[in-house]
Amino acid sequence: MSLYQYKGKSMPQRIVLTIIQTVILATSGWILFGGEETLNSWWGWTLGPGNGSRQLMLLILYMIVYIRMMFTIYYLLKRSIHWEEAFSIPFAFGLYYIGFSLFSLTTAEAITIWDGMIVLLFLAGSWVNTFSEWKRDQWKKRPENKGKVYDEGLFKYSTHINYFGDVLWVTALALLTRNPWALLIPLLLICLFVFYNIPMLDRHLEEKYGKDFVEYQKKSKKLVPFIY
Template identity: 40%
Template sequence: MYGGYDASTGPKAVVTACNALAVAAAAWFLFGGTDTVADWFGTDADHAEVLRRGLLIALSAIYLLRFVATTFVMLRRSMEWSEAVTVGVWVVIIHGTMAYLGGTNTASVGVLTWLGVALYFFGSYLNTGSEYQRKVWKQVPEHKGKLYTEGLFKYSMHINYFGDVVLFTGFALVTGSLWAFVIPAIMACMFSFLNIPMLDKYLAERYGAAFEQYAEKTAKLVPFVY
């Protein structure tokens, strides 16, 4: 999972297809069926319900675009088939859960909804922004073989993972359902007890003392907290 560098075109294409199909299915669930989108908007449906569903589709679509950019542009490491299948199933669960819980919610759109949108974009910035900063830094020849500890990674060793937790917390807020917070909760646990230990082990073996010094002074996931 870590340490290999190849295109992994097949696995990356499969996980991206799963993501795209999940977004399409979510859009169909929210606005599809026998009516066209134009007909749906022309009904007497509550404006808050229409707005919430529109936001849910937009957030799913933005996540898909970011996923494509990260997977094919910024992700240098290889992706195994087992990872592609696991992540593919996970993104289907995410999009399906958010669409179902948000699409069946008829409550008004208020401050918490827009707070959710703000958190979504902030988390997206932490994730994609940090990945982009690292990619640019790694392209400098003098930095080859060195551990990246700058930019947003100064505040957390895994700020990109923290960004995912923040953005999906925001996504859950937009659904207006407490059950949706199961998604970022599971994600935080997966990062803390699975992904981070695996990645830290690899980084410690590759960078040695440089990684140890970085780990001693930098939060592991949540900046200034943990």
């Protein structure tokens, strides 16, 4: 519960998190553009060169994720970051960057209009996640809203709409690899949200806002708008 209770800059943790994220992003770029031969020789794998256009598309999308993460860490996230988070958060994103990069090397399929639709899904998920949190941040800055539950904007449709955005863009990256096994990663993310993050955060919010949060939950879905 202490994960959500304390505010603070915790700048050393944020810097360490940023450094690790940057190294992981650079590693994914190496994997996408030439690293497969080294990995094959190290581990005895049979990774192929993939498709250059697909690899470039993935790397660009990774960079968008990276920029949004930096915006969240240094601007939107007001609570302190614990040392375990400074290492666990990059681990999760390493699973995305490196995992999806490896999966993408198993196919040489050319880019099609289907991939363009997947990119739109990625952009939609990214917008849902970052825009919803930015609007909440702006709302909380107003003095008259202090101590109130934010149930406006996209959060009107889901108590954890930002998590739903995460599910969308991670699923899009999985689909872009053209490897069905990559879908295990967003499935794992959904399980993490449903069975760990959401219950923990809900307990914290109910303790903080009391019956106001309980009433808000009755009017909103938990994760997927209009469904769950």
